[in-house]
Amino acid sequence: MENKEVKENKYGIEYTKQGDYYMPNLVLEKEKIVLNKYGKMRLKFLKENKKAEYTIMFVNGTLNKHLKEIQETAEKRIDIIIKQLKQQNNLTEEIKNTDQLYWVGMMNNFKSTAEEIVLNELIYV
Secondary structure, eight states, X not given: OOOOEEEETTTTEEEXXXXXXXXXXXXXXXXXXXXXXXXXXXXXXXXXXXXXHXXXXXXXXXXXXXXXXXXXXXXXXXXXXXXHXXXXXXXXXXXXXXXXHHHHHHHHHHHHHHHHHHIIXXXXX
């Protein structure tokens, strides 16, 4: 069995001859990223529901960059939404010191609301 490297300049993909077939040398990016909750959710959504987009990004080597961008944007967006909700509902540090259970309940509510918005805006699109 002869292994011969062939470079296709048109697409920039290298092929290795294995028997009678040329197999593409597909390799993930060397960059190692740590996916958080939102990156993993986006990856799962792409694999299950947007297979063509997932495959294109994987082959082009832009998948990791996309996932990293999504998770950073999601985290920033959640922080912004929580701050806005705190201002709208006058939830201050004074309330945190006087009525902790109310404050924690409201913060949990705000976080759930912000996550739901982000999931619909960024993750499941």
